[in-house]
């Protein structure tokens with residue numbers, strides 16, 4: 544059956560929703576994916592994420608070929624042109640198909656009169672492509688990052704910033720977390736081999752497996768039965784550092800969509816976990832994930848700054864606080880972050896994180912353990928945040944993660960390794 548939709552126009556709409564309305568790709572794409580065939584879902588994802596990854600380069604191409612950028616109601620066609628250029632530069636889609644499908648996107652977007660313009664710009668791009676790509680590659684002062692963010696990364700990592708931005712510009716590897724209640728990572732990798740899925744173990748993370756090529760979860764052995772979860776290697780370090788034990792009361796704060804809640808329960812299936820998140824929609828995903836893995840936790844919507852509303856005098860043996868953050872460690876997974884975040888967001892996030900930390904600390908039992916984690920690589924959200932917390936709370940002690948001068952463990956994103964992440968473990972004296 545012939546497709547009755549135009550995929551490029553759907554991708555242009557998604558990009559417009561992100562760049563014009565400030566929505567995230569991960570919130571926009573699932574809804575749009577429902578309109579397309581299974582075969583096209585991956586291409587939709589590739590086009591949208593790809594454009595976000597190299598946005599400044601595509602903007603520059605357009606600036607070289609069009610005297611006036613398309614604005615207002617016509618802005619979506621600016622993104623359609625970018626999608627055309629992205630396909631010609633970064634995919635193996637035959638040029639004639641990429642051009643025809645992109646130009647036809649103007650019909651689906653109800654402006655057939657713009658077909659000529661789009662076709663003209665893309666054909667001119669094709670003629671000058673080699674030269675334009677070379678020039679763009681020579682002019683990489685922005686490294687495909689916004690200026691403010693590049694400056695922050697360069698300041699925090701004067702030696703390593705280049706490796707970090709290079710890793711941010713790659714496509715991310717796909718990591719699995721094997722559910723130790725069913726299989727060891729060694730046993731599961733044998734199942735992957737039987738299914739012809741190439742993968743390798745990680746010697747530092749006991750349950751982690753990296754797939755050599757990302758694939759759909761539907762072909763992973765036992766995914767529906769909860770044998771395995773998609774989770775980056777670095778994220779797997781949080782629950783391990785928390786060291787939960789059966790029978791303990793554990794608070795997983797900022798829990799949605801439940802990647803770490805389920806990990807805690809795989810390590811300690813008889814622990815009593817309370818999972819809290821402020822976002823009602825995302826809380827539903829915690830419940831779905833628990834269900835898929837047949838695990839049990841109490842799940843509630845709540846604000847981490849107001850624990851009296853949902854913890855009612857309870858105290859916990861362990862608290863995992865996976866704080867809201869800039870997500871600057873996971874840019875390769877969510878390249879739209881580069882264009883959604885603003886410099887001024889960082890201070891606001893630092894304030895929110897410290898408010899949650901201060902509010903939750905009284906709810907940790909004496910001798911209890913708190914793990915503070917973020918997927919940020921910015922020191923103000925991480926080591927500096929924990930340093931200030933230790934100065935404010937005389938009964939808080941750093942437990943085996945970093946030094947008092949630079950508390951916590953900071954991981955930076957690596958091309959085939961884990962995401963950028965930070966963890967600090969504190970105990971209460």
Ligand SMILES: C[S@@+](CC[C@H](N)C(=O)[O-])C[C@H]1O[C@@H](n2cnc3c(N)ncnc32)[C@H](O)[C@@H]1O
Pocket residue numbers: 796797798799800801802803804819820821822825845846847848865866867868899918
């Ligand atoms: C990094 S994500 C958590 C990821 C999750 N721990 C996991 O492993 O799947 C941060 C979460 O913090 C939540 N959040 C933001 N502000 C919050 C607040 N004031 N109180 C509770 N949760 C909050 C967001 O809704 C988001 O789900």
